Amino acid sequence: MPQIITLTTDLGSKDNYVGIMKGVILSINPNATIVDITHQISPGNIKEAAYNIKTAYRYFPPNTVHIIVVDPGVGTKRKILLLETPTSYFICPDNGILTYILKDFLYYKLFHVTNSHYFLEPLSNTFHGRDIMAPVGAHLSKGIEASCFGPEIQDIITLQEKEPQQTSFNTLKGKIIYCDHFGNLVTNITKDHIPNQKEFEIIVKNEKIDKISSSYLDVEEGNLLAIWGSAGFLEISISCGNAKERLNAKVGDTILIRF
Amino acid sequence: MPQIITLTTDLGSKDNYVGIMKGVILSINPNATIVDITHQISPGNIKEAAYNIKTAYRYFPPNTVHIIVVDPGVGTKRKILLLETPTSYFICPDNGILTYILKDFLYYKLFHVTNSHYFLEPLSNTFHGRDIMAPVGAHLSKGIEASCFGPEIQDIITLQEKEPQQTSFNTLKGKIIYCDHFGNLVTNITKDHIPNQKEFEIIVKNEKIDKISSSYLDVEEGNLLAIWGSAGFLEISISCGNAKERLNAKVGDTILIRF
Amino acid sequence: MPQIITLTTDLGSKDNYVGIMKGVILSINPNATIVDITHQISPGNIKEAAYNIKTAYRYFPPNTVHIIVVDPGVGTKRKILLLETPTSYFICPDNGILTYILKDFLYYKLFHVTNSHYFLEPLSNTFHGRDIMAPVGAHLSKGIEASCFGPEIQDIITLQEKEPQQTSFNTLKGKIIYCDHFGNLVTNITKDHIPNQKEFEIIVKNEKIDKISSSYLDVEEGNLLAIWGSAGFLEISISCGNAKERLNAKVGDTILIRF
Numbered sequence: 082m083p084q085i086i087t088l089t090t091d092l093g094s095k096d097n098y099v100g101i102m103k104g105v106i107l108s109i110n111p112n113a114t115i116v117d118i119t120h121q122i123s124p125g126n127i128k129e130a131a132y133n134i135k136t137a138y139r140y141f142p143p144n145t146v147h148i149i150v151v152d153p154g155v156g157t158k159r160k161i162l163l164l165e166t167p168t169s170y171f172i173c174p175d176n177g178i179l180t181y182i183l184k185d186f187l188y189y190k191l192f193h194v195t196n197s198h199y200f201l202e203p204l205s206n207t208f209h210g211r212d213i214m215a216p217v218g219a220h221l222s223k224g225i226e227a228s229c230f231g232p233e234i235q236d237i238i239t240l241q242e243k244e245p246q247q248t249s250f251n252t253l254k255g256k257i258i259y260c261d262h263f264g265n266l267v268t269n270i271t272k273d274h275i276p277n278q279k280e281f282e283i284i285v286k287n288e289k290i291d292k293i294s295s296s297y298l299d300v301e302e303g304n305l306l307a308i309w310g311s312a313g314f315l316e317i318s319i320s321c322g323n324a325k326e327r328l329n330a331k332v333g334d335t336i337l338i339r340f
Numbered sequence: 341m342p343q344i345i346t347l348t349t350d351l352g353s354k355d356n357y358v359g360i361m362k363g364v365i366l367s368i369n370p371n372a373t374i375v376d377i378t379h380q381i382s383p384g385n386i387k388e389a390a391y392n393i394k395t396a397y398r399y400f401p402p403n404t405v406h407i408i409v410v411d412p413g414v415g416t417k418r419k420i421l422l423l424e425t426p427t428s429y430f431i432c433p434d435n436g437i438l439t440y441i442l443k444d445f446l447y448y449k450l451f452h453v454t455n456s457h458y459f460l461e462p463l464s465n466t467f468h469g470r471d472i473m474a475p476v477g478a479h480l481s482k483g484i485e486a487s488c489f490g491p492e493i494q495d496i497i498t499l500q501e502k503e504p505q506q507t508s509f510n511t512l513k514g515k516i517i518y519c520d521h522f523g524n525l526v527t528n529i530t531k532d533h534i535p536n537q538k539e540f541e542i543i544v545k546n547e548k549i550d551k552i553s554s555s556y557l558d559v560e561e562g563n564l565l566a567i568w569g570s571a572g573f574l575e576i577s578i579s580c581g582n583a584k585e586r587l588n589a590k591v592g593d594t595i596l597i598r599f
Numbered sequence: 600m601p602q603i604i605t606l607t608t609d610l611g612s613k614d615n616y617v618g619i620m621k622g623v624i625l626s627i628n629p630n631a632t633i634v635d636i637t638h639q640i641s642p643g644n645i646k647e648a649a650y651n652i653k654t655a656y657r658y659f660p661p662n663t664v665h666i667i668v669v670d671p672g673v674g675t676k677r678k679i680l681l682l683e684t685p686t687s688y689f690i691c692p693d694n695g696i697l698t699y700i701l702k703d704f705l706y707y708k709l710f711h712v713t714n715s716h717y718f719l720e721p722l723s724n725t726f727h728g729r730d731i732m733a734p735v736g737a738h739l740s741k742g743i744e745a746s747c748f749g750p751e752i753q754d755i756i757t758l759q760e761k762e763p764q765q766t767s768f769n770t771l772k773g774k775i776i777y778c779d780h781f782g783n784l785v786t787n788i789t790k791d792h793i794p795n796q797k798e799f800e801i802i803v804k805n806e807k808i809d810k811i812s813s814s815y816l817d818v819e820e821g822n823l824l825a826i827w828g829s830a831g832f833l834e835i836s837i838s839c840g841n842a843k844e845r846l847n848a849k850v851g852d853t854i855l856i857r858f
Contacts (some may be wrong), residue, residue, distance in 0.1 A: 085625060087618065093521030094353065094612065097396040098570075100346065100377035104399035107344060107373065111401065114625065115375075116633075118618035124522055125580060137615040140622035140729070142629065153580060156555025156567075206554050208570035211399070262611030263642055295724050296674025308674075311616075311726035321643060321671060352780030353612065356655040357829075359605065359636035363658035366603060366632065370660065383781055384839060412839060415814025415826075465813050467829035470658070 084222040085114045085141060089134050090150040090210065091122035098208070102150075102215040105201065109219035116141075125153040127177045128240060128332070132259050132267075135181035136312040138169055148218045149173035150210035161194040161213050162237060165227040172214050172221070177240040195231035245269055245338075253338040257285075257330060258314070264323030268336045270315040275338065283307050284337040285317050286328040297321070343481040344373045344400060348393050349409040349469065350381035357467070361409075361474040364460065368478035375400075384412040386436045387499060387591070391518050391526075394440035395571040397428055407477045408432035409469035420453040420472050421496060424486040431473050431480070436499040454490035504528055512597040516544075516589060517573070523582030527595045529574035534597065542566050543596040544576050545587040556580070602740040603632045603659060607652050608668040608728060609640035616726070620668075620733040623719065627737035634659075643671040645695045646758060646850070650777050653699035654830040656687055666736045667691035668728035679712040679731050680755060683745040690732050690739070695758040713749035763787055771856040775803075775848060776832070782841030786854045788833035793856065801825050802855040803835050804846040815839070 160175040245255035310316035419434035504514035569575035678693035763773035828834035
């Protein structure tokens with residue numbers, strides 16, 4: 082059985098925080114394989130964390146334990162959650178991080194992590210990634226049942242997210258949901274939104290694009306293009322350039338598809 | 341026996357230097373589990389390295405080998421040290437990095453790493469992390485006795501660090517010793533310095549704080565707060581913000597506790 | 600047999616791209632040990648990738664699989680290559696990344712990776728690191744023969760690189776080929792170019808250096824120096840400083856050796 086634990090955090094790479102979490106995990110399960118998904122989530126940015134784990138988890142083997150530490154409410158009464166699905170486990174604060182993942186599963190169980198038997202002592206008020214989530218994930222990866230960590234619960238906090246909307250007879254209004262390292266602008270438009278045969282134009286930040294490219298070199302260097310990105314969403318890019326910088330774009334900006 | 345080797349360096353993440361050290365380690369001990377503590381120590385900053393390893397090592401299993409490569413004196417006659425403690429091993433240049441760790445142990449042995457049998461050849465003048473510290477750490481993790489790497493020594497270089505000081509009848513003067521990724525300001529004030537029942541105010545960069553919070557959300561967003569940080573020190577933070585930037589604070593700045 | 604896979608990419612650390620590649624690898628070969636060489640190659644910079652893998656691979660054990668994902672041509676008809684050498688394997692796009700490595704081997708085999716049996720499905724147009732290079736590398740690390748992934752080929756794309764040149768009776772003209780995290784300027788001058796007994800001066804960005812130092816502290820703090828770097832090339836540095844910033848230097852800048 083693979084004993085993989087992934088980490089998705091806003092802890093950055095400057096400090097020893099992530100290394101400490103790995104020390105805690107390996108102290109409990111020396112056979113765990115720990116994989117960094119990212120530690121560069123913007124501080125406290127729950128949507129960014131939710132997007133990054135949602136688009137990554139399916140590439141890991143069955144029984145992988147995913148720990149997500151973006152936790153502005155650490156030290157308050159916010160819960161720590163353990164989500165058990167048929168393929169994977171997720172441990173994170175109850176602040177909306179699981180919103181998109183829950184939609185992928187018909188069957189799952191949610192637990193409120195309360196069993197302090199599995200926590201580090203003394204428990205700090207500022208780093209439950211180290212004191213609760215890392216040790217719980219490590220014990221889980223060793224085969225402890227999810228139900229051992231606390232009672233099952235039903236209601237958790239979810240983010241309110243708008244799907245793309247038909248705003249007129251021939252217009253679909255979506256938005257930018259993520260900007261990556263290359264400056265690619267990931268939108269919430271999927272292939273379901275753009276019928277194969279139809280003509281359309283894409284309007285983003287006053288620029289127009291009239292086709293979907295099959296590679297970044299499909300247009301001349303420096304030109305804008307639209308392409309189906311690796312997460313399944315329509316992305317806006319600049320050939321050999323940075324669309325986020327050039328268009329001065331940000332998460333939440335509107336994208337229109339006019340048929 | 342776990343064969344964990346941690347790395348704490350100022351080598352950054354842009355170049356292949358850290359990857360090369362890992363290749364050297366795995367060539368000698370393919371079963372080693374290598375954990376990055378951080379590679380973002382400011383170039384040549386010995387105090388930062390000393391703080392990061394001191395506050396991290398206790399979270400790793402017994403017999404972990406910690407390699408710390410912050411080595412502005414590489415190529416000179418500065419020694420390479422191997423510290424053996426009852427719980428862990430530390431390999432680093434003789435430049436003060438071990439200052440805080442030594443205070444944690446009543447019993448330890450220090451070795452001057454001189455046995456070139458364990459070094460890479462040819463030995464460079466610029467990268468002893470690769471040529472000496474990585475291979476020595478890898479051999480150590482395989483069970484070679486610490487005494488095999490060179491003679492025992494007594495005197496090493498230590499940093500001069502001031503503890504917080506009573507500067508008047510009712511005033512304790514401490515300082516900022518570390519600023520983290522979130523902009524939290526870690527001070528050298530511990531719980532021993534602030535008796536439980538006493539009233540006090542904290543003064544930092546002309547701002548006053550009159551209580552110790554139990555979470556970052558204990559005050560309104562954007563407000564300053566003091567909190568016991570995860571390393572056991574008093575920290576100054578901004579709720580949902582960056583205290584380092586807002587206060588224009590830096591390591592060495594004064595913090596006063598007035599009772 | 601060690602089953603080490605290294606990753607050298609321009610994918611950065613902000614997104615989940617590298618984590619996803621690791622998930623793909625571990626899904627196929629749970630026993631693989633994955634080592635990051637760097638993910639901070641400048642976006643699309645093939646020379647930087649070629650330099651980083653060329654100067655790193657020799658430090659890894661026999662049979663290591665090196666995956667290099669710097670792939671501006673993803674989605675076009677550019678090939679994916681698999682290079683088999685007596686010591687290591689390399690998987691990368693056919694865009695020049697292998698230029699310097701090929702010079703190290705008299706005997707090698709090149710394969711055009713075409714066998715979609717080993718690819719992820721559906722195949723994206725934007726992330727062949729995930730869909731082709733990671734799974735092919737994982738299968739290779741499990742012992743699948745290189746010839747199983749596609750036909751052998753002879754001709755691949757290589758970078759045109761000038762060696763240092765004698766420009767007059769007593770002058771050798773080289774250039775800066777890499778700038779590292781510390782601001783050290785790596786040149787293409789090697790020990791073969793500078794005979795041991797000869798007097799010389801080094802001219803870079805209008806500054807003169809008249810000796811090769813044996814450590815960064817060989818000159819006073821803040822002064823310029825030349826030193827044999829850890830990759831075997833002459834490097835220009837500032838003692839306790841950043842030569843790239845101070846000299847406003849960049850890759851391609853000229854360095855002269857006057858005898």
